[in-house]
Amino acid sequence: MASTRGLNRAAILAIAVAAILQLTAAQTTHTVGDALGWLVPPGGAVTYTVWAELQTFTVGDILVFNFGDGDQDVAKVTKEAFKTCNSTDPISLKTKSPANFTLDTIGEYYFIGTKDEHCKLGQKLAINVTSYPGPSPSPAPKGPSTYTVGEALGWFVPPGGSFFYETWAYDKSFKVGDTLVFNFINGTQDVAVVTESVYKNCTKNNTIAIYTTSPANITLETAGEHFFTTTYDRHCKLGQKLAINVTGSSTTSPPPSSPSSPSTFGPSAGGPAAPPISSAPSRFFHGCFFTSLLIAITFFHY
Structure with missing residues (x-):
């Protein structure tokens, strides 16, 4: 009997130690x-x-x-x-x-x-x-997601240049049916849906759609690469630009766009398959961003 109690205590102790180690590893x-x-x-x-x-x-x-x-x-x-x-x-x-x-x-x-x-x-x-730490449960099926571009900072000319929006997008999984929300000050910014060429060269010609009123809600209606800039002078070249990659669908039947909003188009199915620059930068790049932003902010303010 004593031997059994000893084994039980040892088992309990082993379980407790394992739990502590799991929490420590997750910390x-x-x-x-x-x-x-x-x-x-x-x-x-x-x-x-x-x-x-x-x-x-x-x-x-x-x-x-x-x-x-x-x-x-x-x-x-x-x-x-x-x-x-x-x-x-x-x-x-x-x-x-x-x-x-x-x-x-x-x-x-x-x-x-x-x-x-x-x-x-x-x-x-x-x-x-x-x-809490530990393995995450299997995610339940969900509908379309809404992403606020730049989170609380919104849509503006970032002091760190285009790194800011590249870093914001890097860990997001954009699906058909999801919505991007661009918050900005009316009269000082706008959102232009553009082609890859316009995005890369920061030109204003051949824009697909322009949103001038905040918040600008843009539904991602097609899979593939989507590119966003602004028509305000030099804002794009200073880093106010966003490229994302949309894959699959967030629902069986993506909801239609609001009839009052301009349509948002992505590349055709036969377009380039490579992801845009911002869709998956390396974790090393992501880790370096904060330091780069601090340098830019210091230069910007002094």
Whole structure:
């Protein structure tokens, strides 16, 4: 009997150790700002917004804030405190570097710097933890997806050049029936659906459709390559351009386009099969983007 109890205890211990090892293996450490660290960013709050867009946060992951002791600190705060840069009653405050925060629940997390006007100058970070570690369940069938181009930053001339929209598109799986939403300021931007030649050369001739009112909703009606630029002077050459590759269908019967919107066309079935530049850049390229963007932002502001 004692031998049986010993074996049971050993089995339970083995299961517990295996579970711990699984969680440990799934844990990811995210260094906020990568090599830039945690400081007042030269490009304002957009710097940490872009950094967060390039991460996938999971329960159990760790955020590491690197900064100069005495010059910086980091406070975990509520959403309202984040919006107003109110540091009077933080959830947690750390003044020694490196400052580590474990993401222990699904949901939104907010961090700011409390020194002087640092938060108002852009030293603030908002992230969203969306899943638990471990194998993901098989996805349930779903209908068409809606993608907001550039996420919260929208459709504009990006300070990092065309790398910005290439990086935004790289991990997306666009299907027939999906919708692209372009958000911009009316009168300062537009969206042109163009051919590959117009996209590459940033010319204005032979545009397929032009959308001048925001938000511009464009349904992807055909498989293949789709190209988007703008008709505003020099905007395309400065990086306001997007190329995506649409494969398959998100539904059995893709929904028809709104009759009030211009039609969006992709290449014919006999067109080139190679994916556009933005459809699958390497992970090395993706990792280098943030550093490139920071250099561009610094040059842009100084």
